[in-house]
Amino acid sequence: MCATCGCSDGAVSRVVGEQTHDHEHSHDHGGHTHDHEHSHDHGGHTHDHEHSHDHEQSARKTISLEQGVLAKNDALAAKNRAWFAGREILALNLVSSPGSGKTTLLERTIRDLKGEFGIAVIEGDQETSNDADRIRAAGAPAVQVNTGTGCHLEAEMVARGLGVLKPVARSVLLIENVGNLVCPAMFDLGERAKIVVLSVTEGEDKPLKYPHMFRAAQVMLLNKIDLLPHVDFNVAAVIENARLVNPGIEIIQLSARSGAGLDKWYGWIRRQAASPAALAVES
Amino acid sequence: MHELGITRNIVAIVADAAKGRRVTRIHVEVGKLSGILAQAIVFCFDVVAQGTAIEGAALSIHEVEGRANCRACGAEFATPTLFTPCGCGSRDLVRLAGEELKIKTMELEEAA
Numbered sequence: 001m002c003a004t005c006g007c008s009d010g011a012v013s014r015v016v017g018e019q020t021h022d023h024e025h026s027h028d029h030g031g032h033t034h035d036h037e038h039s040h041d042h043g044g045h046t047h048d049h050e051h052s053h054d055h056e057q058s059a060r061k062t063i064s065l066e067q068g069v070l071a072k073n074d075a076l077a078a079k080n081r082a083w084f085a086g087r088e089i090l091a092l093n094l095v096s097s098p099g100s101g102k103t104t105l106l107e108r109t110i111r112d113l114k115g116e117f118g119i120a121v122i123e124g125d126q127e128t129s130n131d132a133d134r135i136r137a138a139g140a141p142a143v144q145v146n147t148g149t150g151c152h153l154e155a156e157m158v159a160r161g162l163g164v165l166k167p168v169a170r171s172v173l174l175i176e177n178v179g180n181l182v183c184p185a186m187f188d189l190g191e192r193a194k195i196v197v198l199s200v201t202e203g204e205d206k207p208l209k210y211p212h213m214f215r216a217a218q219v220m221l222l223n224k225i226d227l228l229p230h231v232d233f234n235v236a237a238v239i240e241n242a243r244l245v246n247p248g249i250e251i252i253q254l255s256a257r258s259g260a261g262l263d264k265w266y267g268w269i270r271r272q273a274a275s276p277a278a279l280a281v282e283s
Numbered sequence: 284m285h286e287l288g289i290t291r292n293i294v295a296i297v298a299d300a301a302k303g304r305r306v307t308r309i310h311v312e313v314g315k316l317s318g319i320l321a322q323a324i325v326f327c328f329d330v331v332a333q334g335t336a337i338e339g340a341a342l343s344i345h346e347v348e349g350r351a352n353c354r355a356c357g358a359e360f361a362t363p364t365l366f367t368p369c370g371c372g373s374r375d376l377v378r379l380a381g382e383e384l385k386i387k388t389m390e391l392e393e394a395a
Contacts, residue, residue, distance in 0.1 A: 059392070059393040060307060060390050060391060060392055060393060061390065061391045061393050062388050062389070062390045062391075063300065063388060063389050063390075063391060064387070064388050065296070065297070065300055065386045065387065065388060065389055066385065066386075066387060067296055067300075067385065067386045068384060068385050068386075069289055069292045069293055069296070069311070069384045069385065069386060070289075070292065070384060071296075072292065072296075150288065151285060152285060182285065182318070183285035183288075185318060186285060186318055186319075187285075208366065211364065211365040211366055212318040212365065215365055244366040244374070245365055245366045247374050247375070
């Protein structure tokens with residue numbers, strides 16, 4: 001059993017002895033600097049080095065792959081991004097926990113801005129088309145992507161959604177991701193920005209508990225502020241926590257229900273829609 | 284939970300590169316700040332690899348510690364979390380390591 005990653009005999013022992021594995025694993029740990037250098041120097045070193053450790057006598061060949069595990073999704077996301085840029089479509093990826101009020105916020109946004117922008121929505125949920133139905137009722141075309149057991153949208157699902165939805169040039173595409181603060185952080189969909197929605201009925205420490213998501217987002221919408229008198233929620237603390245993880249994050253406090261703060265959110269959308277080029281340099 | 288999809292990607296990429304040859308070991312680099320749990324990849328690996336060219340291969344995961352460079356004072360330091368500040372107090376950082384998610388190498392059995 002490997003003490004570091006918890007991999008068991010069953011996971012690793014079929015081809016090469018556990019001993020070898022353990023040795024290599026611990027070696028790699030100590031050798032951080034080595035590996036870091038290695039990524040600049042390309043595959044040759046690792047090849048020779050690991051080869052001599054593992055398989056001195058066997059007829060085995062090590063092949064350098066150096067491939068990002070998410071490279072395929074990233075390539076498809078880049079394709080989506082180019083597609084959006086060519087049509088000057090502002091695509092936003094809305095992420096949050098389940099129940100933060102994303103769909104209600106989208107309904108309200110559509111009702112208030114549909115006279116100003118073409119707005120289309122891609123809805124991601126594991127099951128049901130309830131959210132897409134709500135969005136259509138609010139007056140925007142929507143496609144529902146059911147991810148089944150999947151816990152996030154991927155670039156390829158968005159591309160398929162676009163094929164059905166066919167958003168018009170200079171419109172706003174709102175992508176409502178699966179309610180999940182973990183996985184959607186890693187999957188680029190080709191959006192211009194991730195918008196994380198957090199509601200005041202959740203904990204102030206969520207940015208610290210789910211730092212990847214808050215770091216990936218450009219904007220945090222703090223929703224349900226109309227409930228602040230009824231809940232123990234420290235707004236200053238959540239803002240501080242969000243900035244610990246992401247010093248540059250823009251924070252807008254609002255209530256999709258009462259309408260408080262929505263003007264700031266709409267102002268942000270208007271600025272983004274007006275300056276497509278400025279945002280091409282997204283990190 | 285996204286590790287299942289990640290593991291599927293790893294197996295698919297390696298199986299594709301192996302072109303039918305038998306793979307005996309895969310080396311994957313996972314940064315400790317990547318949002319991916321190495322243990323969960325190991326957990327999924329055998330099941331995902333079943334019935335592919337990767338079935339039976341060993342999986343070696345190298346976890347990379349987080350490191351960053353401070354834009355304010357120039358120091359290089361360890362970042363065990365995504366919100367670890369520099370000793371000088373600055374959070375204006377260039378991340379050097381810890382976010383890797385990469386298949387480094389595969390080992391193949393050669394027809395002798």
